């Protein structure tokens with residue numbers, strides 16, 4: 001068996017709040033295989049975003065270990081994490097976070113501007129990403145000229161343009177109608193099934209969680225159960 005792509009052991013995150021210590025994530029053990037789709041559910045304040053941000057290298061654990069691919073994240077400094085993130089993780093937000101004055105093309109190109117790629121290489125990558133999300137014909141539209149579902153597709157193109165192995169998504173369908181939500185979930189499934197991405201998604205929506213291979217429930221910073229081991233997908 002290959003080693004898990006994501007491996008957490010005793011993962012704990014605490015914050016000091018005045019004289020109190022808040023521990024949104026406590027002693028978490030988790031293995032996620034490469035090329036799988038994991039959904040994280042749980043009540044508000046249960047630690048879902050905290051875990052997502054640790055896995056994305058946005059924040060560092062207080063204790064425990066977190067390995068993603070070859071990288072041992074708990075040993076990295078802030079600047080090492082920032083560098084690692086740029087090539088290894090794509091982040092998808094509930095409210096898309098697109099730059100309103102830039103076209104779809106320019107939004108997707110943003111993560112590549114700090115890379116050493118030439119202009120024509122960047123253009124080719126952006127076009128490929130927009131094609132993959134089905135929006136090649138909207139490249140020159142600004143976000144206000146797109147529907148919510150299309151904006152989220154642009155955000156997904158931006159998340160995959162640097163070809164990261166890992167995608168993390170925080171409520172990616174939370175602001176969408178059912179039909180657009182379903183099409184975003186199909187797209188995420190396609191990225192897993194056809195492109196080998198590993199997706200970790202926080203959601204409150206059981207229908208969204210149903211698109212995942214596995215659903216984990218957090219409560220008060222601890223893992224409750226694992227269910228819905230899906231073996232095949234249409």
Ligand SMILES: Nc1ncnc2c1ncn2[C@@H]1O[C@H](COP(=O)(O)OP(=O)(O)OP(=O)(O)O)[C@@H](O)[C@H]1O
Nearest residue numbers: 015017022024042043044045046047048049050051
């Ligand atoms: N930077 C921080 N400083 C202090 N406390 C924090 C910080 N980030 C998160 N917390 C606390 O950790 C707990 C878990 O927060 P988290 O955002 O991970 O929950 P969540 O499950 O994602 O909730 P929601 O579904 O509402 O987004 C909360 O009680 C929150 O107040």
